[in-house]
């Protein structure tokens with residue numbers, strides 16, 4: 001049994017691996033993809049920071065020794081930014097001295113894995129960190145206000161009544177439920193719901209948002225999806 005609710009086209013936890021050694025990066029990519037993760041690779045710190053902004057991974061694995069900016073410097077940079085202050089980060093390092101360990105934690109990393117390690121060990125550590133920091137990714141039921149989504153049965157209810165959603169609307173709502181109040185740009189929604197490699201026009205997002213609104217408001221309930229002019233969409237937290 002896979003402990004994460006991952007099935008087909010559903011949202012999968014997205015992990016960014018910043019590692020300059022191609023062979024190592026590919027081994028990790030293979031293992032994480034096999035375990036149901038969506039994997040992004042970056043070869044240095046600059047690319048890594050760019051990928052974080054562009055693709056909003058759920059967790060970052062940072063190699064300590066990188067060309068240019070070190071993994072530690074990347075970690076500090078991410079911790080210094082409002083948007084990534086609490087982004088889960090795991091640092092990989094060949095150094096195991098106690099001082100390095102302390103520096104690793106001072107940098108704000110959530111965990112620290114010393115090379116050599118087995119890919120399955122790293123996958124387990126990633127899951128443990130996600131379980132602490134992003135329980136929504138591994139929980140079976142998401143909810144906000146009177147809306148509930150059961151990931152194992154794919155059932156969505158509002159105020160106890162079933163809501164029927166198409167697969168795209170389901171994924172949109174799942175993303176919103178994972179981060180209520182957060183404003184997602186249409187580009188971010190495209191990226192997370194349709195995927196990076198698929199070409200879809202931005203206005204397609206509006207079409208599906210409209211369908212999602214309609215389905216959630218079927219029984220005359222208030223509209224909970226907020227349109228933020230020039231920015232995107234957000235699910236408003238509801239008073240219960």
Ligand code: CA
Nearest residue numbers: 020063065066
């Ligand atoms: Ca390296």
